[in-house]
Amino acid sequence: MAADPLSRVFSALADPIRRDMVARLAAGDATVNQLAEPYDVTVQAVSKHLRVLEDAGLVSRTRDAQRRPVHLEAEVFDLMTKWIERYRRQAEERFRRLDDVLRDMPDEVAPNPLSAQGESR
Amino acid sequence: MAADPLSRVFSALADPIRRDMVARLAAGDATVNQLAEPYDVTVQAVSKHLRVLEDAGLVSRTRDAQRRPVHLEAEVFDLMTKWIERYRRQAEERFRRLDDVLRDMPDEVAPNPLSAQGESR
């Protein structure tokens, strides 16, 4: 299993069934059987999916007699959005600066940041 | 390979090496060899990782003589953030309403939305 938390969360949400379960849990808690009902897989398979979500910290399970109500833990989403936003902003900032450079540049000069980077220095 | 775009993106970012490559590409384009340098895996392995990122729409590759400069396509991030934000908001909204219910409730009533849901009706 993936060691770092971020990998676990991304990996957990890489499956359409698991994403769908998260979507349904956003509307309210549910039991394993309730979650299993819409899909034509066995309850055991759903139980495995839930374990993946739980290991990722996306859901928690408590006890209610024989039932194991599943609850969505939305805070873990922050882990992802923070990572994403960081690099998106960085990429957009770079893009904006590139625009500035192009605008201010005399048009004889051919811009090629890559070959400049690749120089063996 | 995963059919739907969302699964491909989440899956692509579930690997720490690939996330690291995205992080570096946010700072600027790079060639395959430049990307491979920090890790102690073969260039072929990195090439495979790039293919995964490309299939997810996270990067694009152009041609520059023998080199294949890799470029980050940050727009795909939106796909994820939109999905995440939707359910996060929904969960938070639900949580807020639950607070309201608890605040307005006479304290004899034991709240258990789950067992009410689970009733065989």
Add this chain to the structure above:
DNA sequence: TTCTTGTTCAACCAAGTGGTTGACAACGAG
């Protein structure tokens, strides 16, 4: 206690993943 329901555990299987090595294609430099 025994029965039934809800859930998990264990073993297994086919397919996918991340890595390797080796061959080869594409291109610029001598």
Add this chain to the structure above:
DNA sequence: CTCGTTGTCAACCACTTGGTTGAACAAGAA
């Protein structure tokens, strides 16, 4: 043209994953 550089393709391997079936466990119902 030949040579070194850059990158991909193909085949292979160990490990993981998502699914199955069958057994077991937990707890209320009879």
